[in-house]
Amino acid sequence: MVSQGVVQGNFQTLSVKLDARGVLTVALNRPDVRNAFNETLIAELTEVFGRRVLENDVRLVVFTGEGTVFSAGGDLNWMKKSIELSFAGNLEDTQRLTAMFRTMNECPKPVIGAIHGAAIGGGVGLTAICDIAIATRDTQFSLSEVRLGIVPACIGPFVISKIGASHARALFMSAERFQAPRAKEVGLIHGVVEDRVALDVEIERVVANMLQCGPHAMAAAKKLVLDLSWAERREAVGDTLDYVARMLAELRVSPEGQEGLKAFLEKRKPNWIR
Numbered sequence: 001m002v003s004q005g006v007v008q009g010n011f012q013t014l015s016v017k018l019d020a021r022g023v024l025t026v027a028l029n030r031p032d033v034r035n036a037f038n039e040t041l042i043a044e045l046t047e048v049f050g051r052r053v054l055e056n057d058v059r060l061v062v063f064t065g066e067g068t069v070f071s072a073g074g075d076l077n078w079m080k081k082s083i084e085l086s087f088a089g090n091l092e093d094t095q096r097l098t099a100m101f102r103t104m105n106e107c108p109k110p111v112i113g114a115i116h117g118a119a120i121g122g123g124v125g126l127t128a129i130c131d132i133a134i135a136t137r138d139t140q141f142s143l144s145e146v147r148l149g150i151v152p153a154c155i156g157p158f159v160i161s162k163i164g165a166s167h168a169r170a171l172f173m174s175a176e177r178f179q180a181p182r183a184k185e186v187g188l189i190h191g192v193v194e195d196r197v198a199l200d201v202e203i204e205r206v207v208a209n210m211l212q213c214g215p216h217a218m219a220a221a222k223k224l225v226l227d228l229s230w231a232e233r234r235e236a237v238g239d240t241l242d243y244v245a246r247m248l249a250e251l252r253v254s255p256e257g258q259e260g261l262k263a264f265l266e267k268r269k270p271n272w273i274r
Contacts, residue, residue, distance in 0.1 A: 008052060013041040015066060016048060021274065022059030023207055024052070024109075031067025036075035037097075037122050046100045049107050060210055060218075061107070062203060063130060064114035073121025073144070097122075098154045105129040105158055106226065108219040110210050114203045115139055115180075115189065116196055124188070125155025128162045131222065133189040134202050135180040141188065142177045161229060163187045212273055216256045220247060 005019035015027040026048055028035035053061055065071055082090055104111070104126075113130030118140040127133050127141075143159070145152045152159065152172055160168045167186040171178075180192045193199050210218070224247060227233045228240065237243045251257040256272070263270035 009048075011044050011048075013038070014044050014048060016052065018057065021207075021211060022057055023062060023211075024058045024060070025062045025064070026053075027063075028065040028071055030075075031065075031069075033075055034069040034072035034118070035065040035067065035123075036072050036078075038075040038078040039093075039096075041075075042096055042100050046096075046103050049100075050103045053107055053109050058109055059215055060110040060112065060207065062112050062114060062207065063126070065116070067117075069117035070115045070119045070139070071123030071126055072118055073123050079148075094154055101125055101129060101155060101158055108222060109215075110218050110222070112203060112206055112210070113189075114199055116199060120144055121152065122155060125152070125158055127183075127188055128155065128158040132191075132206055134191040134193060134199060134206070135183060135189045136196060136199050137180050137192050137194055139180045139183070140177050141179070141183050142175060143171045144175045146173060147175045157230075159188070214256045214260050214270065214272055216254065217251060217260070220251055 005017035005023070005025065008016040008018050008024070011029070013028065013030050015025075015029040017025045019025070026045075028041070030036060030038075030041065049061075052058070082093065085093065107129075110132070111130050113127055113133035113135075115127055115130075115133055115135035116139055117136075119127045119135075120140070120142050121144050124141055124143055127135075143152045156168070156172070163171070163186045171186075180189060183189045184192050191202060193202050224244070227237050227243070252261070256270075259272075260270050
């Protein structure tokens with residue numbers, strides 16, 4: 001089981017464990033409310049992905065939820081508070097939420113999502129920030145915000161980046177529920193398995209495969225995709241062909257790049273494979 005390991009930190013809403021391979025399992029841990037968002041969960045996810053995940057002993061992240069549901073979106077008590085807030089108060093609240101998603105999306109370590117039960121509203125946003133997401137077949141998804149008279153705005157950029165404008169228009173406006181096969185069809189997830197047992201097996205397969213890859217190279221690969229696909233980052237890149245040529249040249253002369261190429265030519269495993 002990927003989740004076995006040493007408990008990391010004292011969190012109210014998360015279970016965080018690191019195993020001997022450098023796999024950090026981050027699990028939403030509010031099963032009594034279906035792992036719904038509140039202020040504490042937002043703050044703790046921001047801290048874990050903004051600080052703990054960046055430390056050298058972490059190779060990759062498995063992101064999941066305790067209990068029967070991955071995440072049912074916003075906590076009712078948290079949403080109830082927004083009714084009483086002014087525009088300024090609501091803006092502060094939504095900016096914290098957006099900052100959390102940005103931090104998670106830009107995490108330089110690979111994030112592998114193990115999705116089960118349901119991912120509703122913000123739970124779809126959490127699915128979207130995963131680099132690889134696998135879900136059980138019966139998992140229910142919905143961008144349900146319009147049923148409450150609001151929209152999936154804070155998660156919008158991350159979901160649209162994953163599924164594209166056409167599917168986003170249909171799912172944002174309809175709020176319809178759909179299951180894992182449709183989620184894979186639109187690009188929100190990458191694999192579908194039959195049940196939780198099969199989910200554990202598939203996540204372990206993905207983890208084992210990614211541990212064969214160069215840690216810095218994976219971070220660079222993720223940066224490459226974000227830099228070339230996000231508008232504000234794309235503008236900062238400048239000339240695309242010069243950017244990609246420089247990136248590859250830098251990686252070729254880096255310690256990891258040198259080790260990887262030499263290991264390949266010498267027909268041995270590189271030093272990052274334990």
